[in-house]
Each structure stands twice: as structure tokens, then as C-alpha cells.
Amino acid sequence: MTLDDVRTVCFVGAGTMGCANSLVAAVSGYEVVLHDAQEDNLDAVSARHEGIAAFLVQSGYCSSDDVAAGRARVSIVADLAQAASNADLVSESVFEDLDLKRQIHRQLDQVAPRRTILTTNTSALLVSEIENVVRRGELFAALHSHLGSLLFDIVGGPRTASSTIDVLRRYVLSLGGVPLVLKKENRGYVFNAINGPLLAMAMTLLLRGHATRDEIDRAWMSDRGAPLGPFGMMDLFGLDVILDSWRRPSTDSSREALRAEVVPFLTQYVEAGKLGLKSGNGFYDYPAPAFQEPAFLSAGPSPQIASEALLSTLLGSAVSLVANDVVTPEEVDLAWTTATALDVGPFGILDQLGIEPFSEILQNQLAAGLLAAESVDLCLGYALGLGLEEGERGETDPPARRRAGA
């Protein structure tokens, strides 16, 4: 199969992501079939598409004429077998539940044509945890989207054919999106694998009394020129969603220690109905959260430890992704800048910072008990291995670009 063979895309799960991705595909010229197990959710598609269309037009992605033409290409089908019967590509966005995803893909493998590529939009599961329920392993991959940005992670499992990855990469380009093909599976892909530890560090700083919510968010917003700090981000993602991700046990002992504190901390908010932006309050009160007030940023400096802990977490996670051969430094920065709309990615920051100040920050974090000695060694070892030399602070021609011969 080539991209030219992809005409009809079936979206399974008509929730937040299924609705967003189906409209983008329809606007881009694909015939779209949308399926959900809940009739109410299918009834709500039209209204949800209207809201998403307003965002797409406002952000300059397409015109209202494109939206009208696209919406005419969308069919809603309540029966899964019928929905998949003519699909060239399936994008599954059902609840984040391993058993459910395995069950859906086993069914899809039986009802979709033999040529059809099956993809999952899972955020935290792996292709290899799902794929053995399908016979067509060569046509199965993850195609993971990001709400509010056109970044798409693409990754195969043990049997995925390179031609499948290529079709998915070109499919994303045909949507006007940014495809990020991972060299191997990684939980959280790239952006979430960096942002997750950042949010965890923000909660560590708060729960261990190093800084207040405002100091932590202010540090991030002023250092990075970001519109939101970590607590504002958690409100945006939904505190129930963040809590769900912390409920799953991990094999990482330092995460497990923090999990014992984070779960009760977030549970208080969720049980009080404080889910963040969507419920009107969370860490902040909406629609006018304190971090949007002009005085918020000028309210005084944040403790240095907060700035340094957030920075070293960002850089450390980015370095680990490259050290583990998931993506290149350039791809890390592409994922970060596309998903956040910030100008500079972690490796751009690291290039500007230089190895000596980075090393100092890591030593401070080690002394404060916020970073383990192995993490410091890994970060410094790989930063040096990546070609970051001493004294490069403030240079405008980063080594990554020089290495690429630009």
C-alpha cells in the first residue's frame, strides 16, 4: 500500500482525539468514517466538530469553506464492522485501557480489509503490548497525536513493515502535520517523556517544601517564555487525567516513592471536583487564573532551586531519549517546539548554556536530593558525548547544526 491508496480513514472512538483527528483528515480531503460504542457520543460529533472547526479556522489551519467541504466527507457509523469495511487506514482512539485496545484491534483485524493499516493513538501503552492480537503485524503501528498541535509520533512494533511507517509519515505530511518517526518504542514517545518528568519535578518541589505553586510556575514561565507553568499545564490537561497516569505502578523506584505522595495530593483535588480548566478550578481558578495576571511574573524572583530543578529535568529527560537511541537531538527539539510552540528546544537550551553551567546545576540538584548520582553521570556523560564542549555558552551556531553540516 502507498499513500495514494489511502482514501478512506476510519476513526474508532469519537471522543476528544477521535473528533479532532477525524476533522483534520476530512478537511485534508480524506473520506472519513467515525465510530463509537456510545450512541450519545456519536450524536455529539457534529457539535464537537463545530468547536474544533472554529479552532482550526482561527489558528489559520484552513478556511471555513474547507471545513464545510470536509464535514461533507464525514460519515457516522454505529457498527464497527460496517465502519471498517472500506477503510484503508484505521486510527483507534478509545479509552486508554490495554484490554480494551487489544479487544478492539482483535476485532478490527477480523473485520477490516486485509490491506488496511491499523493504528493506535495510545499515549502510554506500547505497540508491542497490543500488536500480538492482530495477524497483520506488518500493518500495525502507533500514530499518536497531540491535542492543539500538529505533532504526530509514529512508531512500529516488532513486526511493523518500514513501508507502513512510510505511509503513515506521508499521511501526516498530507495533513500538514509534523511526523516524528521514533527509532524504537518509548513510553510517552518524545514530548510526554520530557513533559511528564517536568510535571513530576514541579510536584516534588511543592510537596517537599522547596517552592510554592506560584514560585514554580513563575520560574518556568519567566525562564522559558512560556504562557503556562507546570501547574497551569496540569490544569489544562485535567487533574483526573494526570492522577490516572500516576495510579499505574512503575518499575522506577524513585517514581514509586513520589507516587505515594502524588496520588493522595492529586486525589484531594479530583474528589473535590477540581479537575482544572474543564471544571472551572484546579490548582487555579478559571476563567481568569492568577498566572494570567500581569503582576504574576513581576511578583519577585523564584528560588534558584526551582528554576534549576525544572531546567535540569527538561535537559536530563531530553538527553536520556537520545542516549537511549529513541530519536536524535534535532528530533527532540522539533517535538518540543512543535508541541509547545516555544522557540527553543532542550538541545538548543543546552547548546546556549554550555557544559560547565549545566554540570554546576546538576551538582546543585544532587546536593539538594532532587537528582540521583546516576542521573547526573548519565546527563554529563551523554552531553559530552553529544559534542557539547566547555565554553560554548551563548554561541549562536549550535554544535547539532554544525554536525549536520548546516
Ligand SMILES: NC(=O)c1ccc[n+]([C@@H]2O[C@H](COP(=O)([O-])OP(=O)(O)OC[C@H]3O[C@@H](n4cnc5c(N)ncnc54)[C@H](O)[C@@H]3O)[C@@H](O)[C@H]2O)c1
Ligand atoms: N486527550 C488527549 O490529549 C490525548 C492526546 C493523545 C492521545 N490520547 C489518547 O487517545 C485515546 C483517546 O483519548 P481521548 O482523550 O479522546 O478519550 P475520550 O474519553 O475523550 O474518548 C474515548 C472514546 O472512546 C469511546 N470508546 C470506548 N470504548 C469503545 C469501544 N469499545 N468501541 C468504540 N469506542 C469506544 C468512548 O465512548 C469515547 O467516546 C487514549 O488512548 C488517549 O491516551 C489522548
